[in-house]
Amino acid sequence: MKIAQVSVYFYPAMIGGIEWYIRNISKELVKRGHEVHIFTVNAKDGKSLGPSEEIFEGIHIHRLPILLDISYRLKFWPTLLFRILREKFDVIHVYDYITTHAMLVPLLNLLKDIRTVLMIYDIHHLVPRRPVKYIPLALFDKYFSRMVLRRYDRLLIRTSLLIDPILKMGAKKDQIRITPSGIRSESLEEYNGDIFKKRYGIDGPIILYLGRLHPMKGPQVLIKAVPNIIKDIPDAKFVIIGPDQVNYKKILENLSKKLHVEDYVHIFDPIYNIKEKMQAYASCDVFVLPSGYEGFGQVLVEAMAQGKPIVATNAGSIPNVVTDKKEGFLVKYGDYGELASKIKQILLTPELSKALGNAGRKKARQYTYEELAAQLEKIYLELK
DSSP states (O other), X not given: OEEEEEOSOOTTOOOSHHHHHHHHHHHHHHHTTOEEEXXXXXXXXXXXXXXXXXXXXXXXXXXXXXXXXXXXXXXXXXXXXXXXXXSXXXXXXXXXXXXXXXXXXXXXXXXXXXXXXXXXXXXXXXXXXXXXXXXXXXXXXXXXXXXXXXXXXXXXXSSXXXXXXXXXXXXXXXXXXXXXXXXXXXXXSOOOHHHHHHHHTOOSOEEEEESOBSGGGOHHHHHHHHHHHXXXXXXOEEEEEOOBOTTHHHHHHHHHHHTTOTTTEEEEOOOOOHHHHHHHHHHOSEEEEOOSOOSSOHHHHHHHHTTOOEEEESOTTHHHHSXXXXXXXXEOTTOHHHHHHHHXXXXXXXXXXXXXXXXXXXXXXXXXXXXXXHHHHHHHHHTO
């Protein structure tokens, strides 16, 4: 098959889970003999993202100019439809339903018989945000999402918890398919965490957060838990890794200083190399995701692949990935006292830590991209 995937950003702008999913699932689809094209924008924050045409890891990348850049979702790149029409694609796979391209791509069906698939990572009115962002997104979900969702042949969601909300937004049940995010098969290999510790000069028990530096993701909640934890585990270190958003790194650093725990908190830039990233997971004793909402939580599966116990919030689709008291503990969002308590329980109980880690590693095996690419291929073939 000849497959087009459409996303605001792609390599090298690997901002979050969407970009990593597209990269990894596309590589696997190429391995399965398909021709995969990525249509994405050519610049971010005024900086070029690379040549207009490129083949990367066997994937054809088309970086298109932006005519009007209002926000992440309100980008107008009018050559997109013309470029897709020039090719003979069997399937067009679009990411994120509240984007200009998600609204425009179905128009191609009026001009050409092309099958369309929409992947829904987050249902936006379920995500806690500041009112200035939440209100327009919630209004879109209530009054306009139906017009977008109904135009696609298939709607892909990552967990069954999203079925009812999607139906209430106007989707049809026969449109919906569940296909989660995943991990590369090499994530299940054993990595040496000491290499990460030596590279960054860190020792002692490590509590790791890996994800975007953004208030919704909750790294500030982890920092608030630090004083409670170091009272009982004074050699603990708290490692936060991820791309800075809304200048949040500075806010986290200031919070650490305000709580007098700056010597315990280490904030590093994102790691894009898969081997180095897995060494970071391997280095930790507990992986923490204190997020206010997750459509899936790919980092949870990556941490579990390295046999690490999890402490995460009981929010969004996290309970579909981590079962409380089985692969880790689920806590209430924002409750840094409970977060601290569960982290200490794991660190102070080695047999519990081992049991949770082993259960997580076993579960992670079902989320490899090889398995997910085979599932996605079947969904595409349904449309032929």
